[in-house]
Amino acid sequence: MNPMMTTMFDPVPPQRGSEQPPRRTEEVAPAPALSAVERYKEIIAIATDAAARQRKLDEVRCAELAQRIAATQQRIAEVSDRERVVRMGAHLHWESAVEQLWNERWLQMVPFPKADESVPPRPQGEYLKAMDVAYQALEDSLAKRTLLRRKQKD
């Protein structure tokens, strides 16, 4: 007796060649079977797609940003001009006021005021007007004495 052969025939496969194929087709899903390599590359493609999607998104956003950056630069230039004009106007008023106050020796002089950014947001014109009005008021407050003096002299 060949010991190899006794063990060999123990697991009897139930199939016979002719019956097998139909049963097999029932079990297997109709989708075409992908090889593992194809499947692997398919999964990797999710990451590749994601990278491409992100790149595309970034490109679109960058184009948008580039436009905005250009527009903002324009506006910054304008604001910067305006700020210079405002500063210049303020200096002129200030110098004029300092000159007029020169004779008021009792008055403790102060340096040029610092910008106060905490003011409520209003159109710049209002603030400029307010500055003009304040200057006018200062001028008026100084001018009355001169008038009186003239009257007294008269």
Place this chain on the structure above:
Amino acid sequence: MSRRDDRRRRIEDSFAEFQRAVSAALGSVAREHRALATEHAKDLVEFTVRGTGIDRALRDSALTDVTPFLTVDEKRIGNPRQAPLSMAEFQDRLAQIRHDWQQSYHEWTTTGPDQLTELVNSVARGPASWPYESWLGHPGTHDGSEGVPELWRIGTGEVVSAPEAAPFPVAVPLLDQSHLHISSTPDSRQLADGLVESLLLRVLSHFQPGLVHVHVWDVGQLTGSLPGLYPLTRANLLTVHDPARLHELLDELSEHIRQVHTKVLVDGHLTVRSVSGEGRRTEPWRIAVLFGNRKALREEHQQQLQRVARNGLACGVQLFIVDIPITVNSPVETVVLRSDGSATCTMTGKDVRVTLDPAFPRTLVPRACAAIAEKREERRSRMGTFGDLLPDRPWTESSAAGVIAPVGFDDGEQVCVQLGDTSPHALVGGPSGSGKTNFLYAMLGSLCARYSPDELELYLLDFKEGVSFAQFAPGRKDPSWLPHARLVGVNVNTDREFGVALLKFLADEMRRRADAAKQHEVTKLEHLRAEDPGGRWPRIVAVIDEFQYLFGERDQVTAAATQLLEDVARRGRSQGIHLVLSSQDVSGIEGFWGKSAIFEQFTVRIALPKARRVLAEPQNDAAVELPRWHAVINHESGVKPGNEICRVPDSTAKGTMDFLQNELWRREPGQAPGLFDGSKVPLLDALPDFSDLRPGDASPTVLLGQVIDVAGSAARVRFARTPGRNIAVIGSVVQDAAAVLGGAAASLGRQHHPRGARFTLACLVDEAEPSAQHLSKRLRADGHEAEVIYLDGIREVLDETAKDLQAIGKGETDAPLTSHYLVLYGVDAAQTLLEQKDPATRASGVDSLRTVLKHGPENRTHVLGWWRGVQRLKASLPPGVYDDIGAWVAFDVQGKELLSLGPEQVMSWSPRPRRGLFFDRFEHSRPQVIIPFDTGEA
């Protein structure tokens, strides 16, 4: 308050108000400016980050880190610069970018790495992907029947641009699927060596030792590449090639591919894998590792390498090409190693950074290889028993494209015989004692264990006592049979007609298959099986041992055999009918040498020691020096390059083929094979043709003996009511004659209802008496009247019967309703007696006999007579007129003497023991050889 004070206060107030107004005007515009500037800065940062790519920006030190060097101003204000990406102002923008990033990668992050891990785990189990601890040092067990792991792990990958670092396994396809190309830099070459070694170990440890052979060629060094694998050389599993002789390796691989194409890839198979199907891998893989130095190969080497690459995968040749620039038009995966040790590979694309697995521990690798080599050696020395020829599970293979069976071993590897469309028939040669029987048993055992009886049928015939196929048919000692055997012919010796009958049967079957194929509009059995999956179309292998006997004489048997053999040999291939002819005698083969048309079809040549003329001599003399128990298997019509020498295991010892037969028989016995044993006498009562006889037919059938055909059918004569329906048995031996007469009368008895027929048994020679008595008893048992008369009564019976017949002829009486059969033993013994004339009528007994012979059959009176010679028969008949004897069986009579009774073919008849020549002039164009029955008399 004075007016002056009042004025001063007003001035102070208005001045303060003025200051506030100036502050406000300046503040308002400054704020607007700053807000715009901030927005601008944010845009710029976002633009920079997105432009660079978030993943790269986050790794960019200019954006994420603060330089330790401070400017003078920064030192002064003690407020060091902040890194842009850590500044609070930009956090919202950064958050948005991150959100987009995560969204883009959402699917990958949530499923990608997990799916890859799962995939690799499922298709690359064991050494193909697991950590070395679990397998290194344990030789593999897979024989290829469970397929090849589709992926083999090389390292860990990470998508660098993804928001979350999630590592996953990186694996490449190898064997049968794709070559591997590795390119490294001088700094990373060591990593490349490690990668090659790891992959080789994974492959070598997955499969049974011996299924993978490694060839190494290194342009730089003769020894030293892959030092850990050196123990494999001991078992011939590793071959290191000379750096200067790349062409030798490439030639070897090309030759191997050529051999696989001619020997293995037959019957339309494109790859070794499809040939092996689900079974054990028959052809080992060869992995060729080529280490270059980043310089292109010489043009001719490059071209040859491309050819090997193109055709190699299908033939099990796998290339690992390291640092050789190549352009290949075949599947190849590439791993590119950078100087920093990171890698990219074509499996994962440019977005993935691959970190190769660390090389296996230096000490374990040689040990693992030594274990593989040892196992291989052990296997090589162990392989070689009959049991090793058999598959693990029987009857699992399909014979659609052909049959393949290992018959022996060469260096531990199985050597197969293949019968299919391109190698349709086999010729086996070897003088007596060379192990021909053993070889045939090994082949049959191997075939039967692989293919079920629905896939393979066997027709086995041996002409001489040499090989015995008797054990494949049920016997007295062993009731089992080989389920595949449909016909077993043993001791055929002089019954060459049986060989012709087998060939005729095969030719008919071939035509039947061709017709079926035509109906399905295909030409080959393989396609017919595909078109008609429900049909039963097994391949047929017919083995004829000592086939030269078929052509032993110059007669019509030889002529018929030659014609049929040619037919089957030429056209059997596409109908799945394969012949295996074996001969111990050179002359048997030489007799055919002239008929090259037949022998061209026998492309499979198997030469046993000292066999001559089987291989293409004199160029191929491999059989001359073949040691005992060996065989040359050649699938290329015997030319030298086709030689495969193998050792054939003992397949005739007890516990080998007989054990297998018993196992298969118990598994599914099927129908017992037809047995034709030339030394045995067919038993009348066991014959289906006899037991099928029933009363009721107006023209009863007489069975005279067994015809030599595949079905073992009976020789028959119809007793119609027409003239000439008498039977003569001619011969001197009572045993033969009594067997024919007994069988004939017994078969007639079965076809009449009790008392439906009258038998007169005339025992005219003494030695016939036991037979007559036995027959009489048998007929009486059937309910018939069976009178035994002797010499003294014969005259009276004949005269009376003749008188009755004459009366009917003259219209004086009606024809009798009951049949009357005159069974006459040794008619010629009564000749003298019968010749005496009746003094009154001047008529003799011979006249009465002639009347009975002439007018009996149309009136249901038939003579079944035995004459002891042709001349004696003729004496009983009218001179020159012999047509009252319509059928005859001749035994020990020379053919020449029979010429007047039958066609010219009877000339070639020469008497042989227990065989008769049967001719029925109403039905036959040529006589048939028959074997008389054993009527159970003895």
